[in-house]
Amino acid sequence: MSDVPKAISIQEEGPREGFQIEKGPIATARKVELIDALSQTGVKQIQVVSFVSPSAVPQMADAEDVVHAFKASPGVRYTALWLNDRGFERALACRRLDLAASVTLTASETFLKRNQRRTMAENLAAQRVSISNYKTKGIPIESAGIMAAFGCNFEGQVPPQRVIELIGQVLEIAAEQDVKIKKLTLADTMAWATPASIKRVVGLVRERYPDLRITLHLHDTRGMGIANAYAGLEMGVDSFDAAVAGLGGCPFAAHAGAAGNVCTEDLVFMCQEMGIDTGIDLEALIAVARLAEDIVGHPLPGSVMRGGSLDALRRRRQ
Amino acid sequence: MSDVPKAISIQEEGPREGFQIEKGPIATARKVELIDALSQTGVKQIQVVSFVSPSAVPQMADAEDVVHAFKASPGVRYTALWLNDRGFERALACRRLDLAASVTLTASETFLKRNQRRTMAENLAAQRVSISNYKTKGIPIESAGIMAAFGCNFEGQVPPQRVIELIGQVLEIAAEQDVKIKKLTLADTMAWATPASIKRVVGLVRERYPDLRITLHLHDTRGMGIANAYAGLEMGVDSFDAAVAGLGGCPFAAHAGAAGNVCTEDLVFMCQEMGIDTGIDLEALIAVARLAEDIVGHPLPGSVMRGGSLDALRRRRQ
Numbered sequence: 282m283s284d285v286p287k288a289i290s291i292q293e294e295g296p297r298e299g300f301q302i303e304k305g306p307i308a309t310a311r312k313v314e315l316i317d318a319l320s321q322t323g324v325k326q327i328q329v330v331s332f333v334s335p336s337a338v339p340q341m342a343d344a345e346d347v348v349h350a351f352k353a354s355p356g357v358r359y360t361a362l363w364l365n366d367r368g369f370e371r372a373l374a375c376r377r378l379d380l381a382a383s384v385t386l387t388a389s390e391t392f393l394k395r396n397q398r399r400t401m402a403e404n405l406a407a408q409r410v411s412i413s414n415y416k417t418k419g420i421p422i423e424s425a426g427i428m429a430a431f432g433c434n435f436e437g438q439v440p441p442q443r444v445i446e447l448i449g450q451v452l453e454i455a456a457e458q459d460v461k462i463k464k465l466t467l468a469d470t471m472a473w474a475t476p477a478s479i480k481r482v483v484g485l486v487r488e489r490y491p492d493l494r495i496t497l498h499l500h501d502t503r504g505m506g507i508a509n510a511y512a513g514l515e516m517g518v519d520s521f522d523a524a525v526a527g528l529g530g531c532p533f534a535a536h537a538g539a540a541g542n543v544c545t546e547d548l549v550f551m552c553q554e555m556g557i558d559t560g561i562d563l564e565a566l567i568a569v570a571r572l573a574e575d576i577v578g579h580p581l582p583g584s585v586m587r588g589g590s591l592d593a594l595r596r597r598r599q
Numbered sequence: 600m601s602d603v604p605k606a607i608s609i610q611e612e613g614p615r616e617g618f619q620i621e622k623g624p625i626a627t628a629r630k631v632e633l634i635d636a637l638s639q640t641g642v643k644q645i646q647v648v649s650f651v652s653p654s655a656v657p658q659m660a661d662a663e664d665v666v667h668a669f670k671a672s673p674g675v676r677y678t679a680l681w682l683n684d685r686g687f688e689r690a691l692a693c694r695r696l697d698l699a700a701s702v703t704l705t706a707s708e709t710f711l712k713r714n715q716r717r718t719m720a721e722n723l724a725a726q727r728v729s730i731s732n733y734k735t736k737g738i739p740i741e742s743a744g745i746m747a748a749f750g751c752n753f754e755g756q757v758p759p760q761r762v763i764e765l766i767g768q769v770l771e772i773a774a775e776q777d778v779k780i781k782k783l784t785l786a787d788t789m790a791w792a793t794p795a796s797i798k799r800v801v802g803l804v805r806e807r808y809p810d811l812r813i814t815l816h817l818h819d820t821r822g823m824g825i826a827n828a829y830a831g832l833e834m835g836v837d838s839f840d841a842a843v844a845g846l847g848g849c850p851f852a853a854h855a856g857a858a859g860n861v862c863t864e865d866l867v868f869m870c871q872e873m874g875i876d877t878g879i880d881l882e883a884l885i886a887v888a889r890l891a892e893d894i895v896g897h898p899l900p901g902s903v904m905r906g907g908s909l910d911a912l913r914r915r916r917q
Contacts, residue, residue: 434912473909475872476829503909504865504902508826511794547822554793580898584822591791591821594752 286519288558290326291545292496293319295573296347297328297362298542299528300340303577309343311576313350318569319525320354323561324545328360329378332368348375364397366414373418381423382415383466384408384455386447389433392470409454416458424464424496425451431482432473439473441482445489452490465493466522469509472502476512483516496520499543501527501582506543507551514557523548526570527582544583546570550590563590602835606876608644609863610814610840611637613891614665615646615680616860617846618658621895627661629894631668636887637843638672641879642863646678647696650686666693682715684732691736699741700733701784702726702773704765707751710788727772734776742782742814743769749800750791757791759800763807770808783811784840787827790820794830801834814838817861819845819900824861825869832875841866844888845900862901864888868908881908 296316300307319327329351335342344361353359358379363369372380386408387393390401399407415422427447432438448465455462467482474482483495497513499506499521510521524542546566549559563585570586614634618625637645647669653660662679671677676697681687690698704726705711708719717725733740745765750756766783773780785800792800801813815831817824817839828839842860864884867877881903888904 432909435916437909437913437916472906475869476826477873501902502906503868504825504862504906505869507822508794508829508869511826511829544822550821551793551823551826555795584819588790588820588822591750591755595755598753598755 284517285514285555286517286557288560289514289519289521289552291324291548291559291561292326292328292360292520292522293324293525293545294328294522294542295319295524295526295528295545297331298524299526299573299577299581301331301333301338302529303340305578307340307576309346309350312343312347315525315569315573315576316347316351316359318572320352320357322565322569323559324566325356325560326358326360328362331362331364332371333362333364334367345371345375348377353377369414373420380420382411382420383424383426384412384422384451384462385426385428385466386451387428387470388439388443388447389429389436391435392429392433395435405450405454408451409457412455412458412460416460422455422460422462424466425455425462426466426468426498427451428468429470429473430467431469431478432471434471438478441485444482445485448486448490448493463492463494464496464520465490466496466498468498469500470498472500472505474499474509475505476508479509479512480516483513483518487516494520496522498522501541501543506541507547510543510548511551514552514555521548525566525583526573526586528573528577541582544570544585546583546585550585554591564593603832603873604835604837604875606878607832607837607839607870609642609866609877609879610644610646610678610838611642611843611863612646612840612860613637613842613844613846613863615649615659616842617844617891617895617899619649619651619656620847621658623896625658625894627664627668630661630665633843633887633891633894634665634669634677636890638670638675640883640887641877642884643674643878644676644678646680649680649682650689651680651682652685663689663693666695671695687732691738698738700729700738701742701744702730702740702769702780703744703746703784704769705746705788706757706761706765707747707754709753710747710751713753723768723772726769727775730773730776730778734778740773740778740780742784743773743780744784744786744816745769746786747788747791748785749787749796750789752789756796759803762800763803766804766808766811781810781812782814782838783808784814784816786816787818788816790818790823792817792827793823794826797827797830798834801831801836805834812838814840816840819859819861824859825865828861828866829869832870832873839866843884843901844891844904846891846895859900862888862903864901864903868903872909882911 330344361372523545525545527541527544529541648662679690841863843863845859845862847859
């Protein structure tokens, strides 16, 4: 287990991942309340909103209002997601956000065609334009991402070699424009990863691109989230996307199959018990997870928010 | 990963673990329906009931009726749990059960005193009497168990060395009566285990007692169940207790902190995707998990029953 890192970074995606799938209305003030509470937990990066079409995702129609209302805490990066130029322009107009950009390819052409109506070649060309666009606007390009890196509902298991090729392509289109990418997100977009495939793919990527810092973006649709994170830790991965309370998923039948991100406080709990520093106050985060449940008004998938931390039990004994 | 087994055994404990915590009444016929459905999935061992005090656990008052009504399937072992002589006599009277006995010590004296009103020494003496009693009745003593092997809500982390000592004691009281114990269950009774402590404790036990076949009994209270099972697999563990749909736990606030066993179909899913044979038909088991939810009348914690298997998606593509 010598590869297990001593410390990890967690990017909190709960406010963005969670609220966008909720059916009922959630007041802007309550979204802001969650972000402000997260800011007090020691989390260093929070993705607060996505700038997407209000007709497609009505829950994110108030993105600008949310961005203008939260209390920025020193040392915390506040980021946003966008999927096209219009979204990027909206993000750019909100001066409070940290707009480090990401260039993302997708390991499944079928998924890409359905989701973004592009072939692999068209998407690569579009990313090349995005890089140029970011450079013109002075936005740093921080990371590359590979979506559906472990498998796809339409194409099945993704060959790890394809992931390696796509990483090569994205590094190349960046290098063409003198951009050096240092970080790579491997996203298990459709929850196909298992601990074994995490080890296989991460191992291959590390071997081929030892200088890239890998982030895992894991979904818990099939209950593998924490086990996959553990497999990542064993492979030396020290950066994870996660969502407080498992926001984005829901155990209710009405949201059947909803794919929550791996739960932040469950991940923090595991790390803390393994002696891995996250910089996050677990008890504070558990309180935020309960707040998240109160805000969405239904149970969320997190476990430690229900079972409690072990430190709380240890303290009770003293 | 060379220690990962090619095949594992799963002991299904859903009917016993699950129904005993339910508050509302569940008809005997529906309990039998679940057992009969499980019998058709390829599961080789099912713990069908516990023989405990009907006043303490009203849900198990119909244990005899359940045992007499299920359809025994060839090749499936049907077992039961008992905690004292009275329970054992009731189990013995049901001639349909496979009564291989287990001798169990507990790694926390505080927990033992609260739960069974015994000191460690008194419990050891009681187990010595049980062995003698089983021998007299012609009941084979198949396994030893260590409860709270990873930690205790009252005593905190359990030193792995204590687990080693207790295993030595239980093997010794068995050997005194010419009983050779071949199997050992390490039970994470209060959900203190993490993948790291699983590796530490299992590693130590395997080093000291390489001939004992280890079973892990894992609770998912803090969301570590599947990750802990994965850590066990990596350590060569090839036997697990599990509960279909995660019966025994519940995501509802009314059952806050309820500690379900690791979910059988989630475990089977992970094994199947890792190429580990379980002998179980995952799709059939998912159907039983949905039946379990229907029987208890509220959501259960399983994930794959909601997210679906990957094989189902692979077939849809063909």
